[in-house]
Amino acid sequence: EDKVVQSPLSLVVHEGDTVTLNCSYEVTNFRSLLWYKQEKKAPTFLFMLTSSGIEKKSGRLSSILDKKELFSILNITATQTGDSAIYLCAAPHGSGNTGKLIFGQGTTLQVKP
Amino acid sequence: DAGITQSPRHKVTETGTPVTLRCHQTENHRYMYWYRQDPGHGLRLIHYSYGVKDTDKGEVSDGYSVSRSKTEDFLLTLESATSSQTSVYFCAISETGAIPPHGYTFGSGTRLTVV
Incomplete structure (x- = not known):
């Protein structure tokens, strides 16, 4: 059965910190x-x-995929309350x-001030 | 989001009553999806449509039915609402079945409470 698992489930940091979010997957015919x-409403696309x-980057956010180890990470540097x-x-x-x-x-x- | 509208935005209903949620799009996209979002589960697919009158089940379809009689509207019906169907429901649209490079677009959601 396909599954996607994220960690951690929650995280509290202070402004300026760098965070790494993890996503592991087991998906047949991975594409x-x-x-x-997702803020208060609809999810909005990042990457x-x-x-x-190959790293994808947008401002302070970046993400990379490892197809051998079946995971991806999302990094956010210099975090802001937004x-x-x-x-x-x-x-x-x-x-x-x-x-x-x-x-x-x-x-x-x-992200706390 | 521009191009996709969900209604109602909020609804409180009683157990056992039928409820219909509407997703309306102005993008003429072929694919439409209904997801539900619950704490600890992310989003889970309920049903999807790949064209007018063409629909299929997702991973959590029990207790739900859908209809798509025209391209722009995708209706989700809870025939007899239960408390376990209290959730936030998101509609999404896509031009094709291959996920486009910009992902697909979600509506703003309907918060449904079954009491």
Whole structure:
């Protein structure tokens, strides 16, 4: 059975800290891994990773995929209170291209001033 | 989000009553999805649609049905609501079944409470 597991489930840091969020997966016919940020409403897209070892970067956020060890990490440097959110990772699963995503439990990040 | 609207935004209903949630899109996307979000579970797929009148089950479909009679609307129905269906429901849309490089777009959610 396919699964995606995130750790830690929650994290409290202070502004300026660097955080690393983890996502491990076991997905048949793995194609890609996605990261989303969810504040109060809809999840918003951060990254899609398809190739191992290639870092994706957007400002203070970066992510990398390791297809050999079946995990991805999301790094946030110099955290700000606006980074407080739930971070979700997900992977397409099932046969064929249906767009079905399997999500991890999410990591709730709280950044204190 | 622009292009995808969920209604109602909040609803409180009694156990045993039928409830229908609506997802409306103006993007003419072929694929539409219903997820539920509960603490400790992330998002879980309920049902999805790959075209008008074409739907299939997700991982947590028991107690739910869906209908898609036109491209823009995807309805999720709880035939007889139970307290275990208290959740936040998200709709999502995608142009294709292959996840696009920008992911797919989620609606703002419907918070459903069954009392």
